Amino acid sequence: MKVVSTNKGKLVEINYHGKMVKTGMFKYPVDEGICLGKEDVRGDTVIDRKYHGGLDKACYLYSTKHYVFWKNRFPDLDWEFGMFGENLSISDLDEGTVRIGDVYEIGECLVQVTQPRQPCFKLNYRFNCDSMVKEFIDAGFPGVYIRVLQEGIIYSGNKLILRERNADSLSVSDVYQMLYAVNKDTILLQKALNDAALAESCKKDLSK
Numbered sequence: 001m002k003v004v005s006t007n008k009g010k011l012v013e014i015n016y017h018g019k020m021v022k023t024g025m026f027k028y029p030v031d032e033g034i035c036l037g038k039e040d041v042r043g044d045t046v047i048d049r050k051y052h053g054g055l056d057k058a059c060y061l062y063s064t065k066h067y068v069f070w071k072n073r074f075p076d077l078d079w080e081f082g083m084f085g086e087n088l089s090i091s092d093l094d095e096g097t098v099r100i101g102d103v104y105e106i107g108e109c110l111v112q113v114t115q116p117r118q119p120c121f122k123l124n125y126r127f128n129c130d131s132m133v134k135e136f137i138d139a140g141f142p143g144v145y146i147r148v149l150q151e152g153i154i155y156s157g158n159k160l161i162l163r164e165r166n167a168d169s170l171s172v173s174d175v176y177q178m179l180y181a182v183n184k185d186t187i188l189l190q191k192a193l194n195d196a197a198l199a200e201s202c203k204k205d206l207s208k
Contacts, residue, residue, distance in 0.1 A: 007082030101197030108152025
């Protein structure tokens with residue numbers, strides 16, 4: 001895996017079904033790379049810190065291989081990396097093999113996988129499709145949130161080097177499927193809830 005694109009965004013105000021909403025989701029590639037802080041990407045816009053940013057969700061990664069699927073679904077959109085609000089577009093990122101708690105070295109940084117992304121309504125606006133959130137959930141390509149263990153700068157071309165792995169941890173896909181499952185596997189659920197690396201907000205959602 002390697003970084004294909006580093007992306008940042010500025011505040012955008014959108015009219016969503018008659019209501020004006022501020023968002024930092026509109027992110028675009030930047031040539032200078034990005035600097036990861038403990039709670040966000042420096043110079044990037046984070047509006048609602050209840051759901052974005054913070055120690056457990058400092059940066060969002062999305063796989064470039066998933067773009068092929070979505071480009072086929074939305075061929076008329078003006079496509080570029082950052083479309084899903086990700087700060088890092090990553091080649092060959094596979095949520096089925098990446099595990100909660102995995103520690104990667106990327107550029108100057110050490111980061112730890114914390115949870116899958118849970119989409120919000122702003123994704124509907126970004127894709128001009130009122131069913132996009134549901135389609136995103138059904139597709140099973142959530143992307144990955146990380147916490148930052150060591151701050152620093154990341155550039156396009158930097159490789160993701162696995163430094164630590166707990167083989168007993170669930171994959172990002174396992175957790176994602178449980179989040180939206182009507183009937184949860186109680187053994188897997190307890191395993192997730194006992195995982196110190198899993199984001200606390202995700203644990204709360206799993207417990208509902």
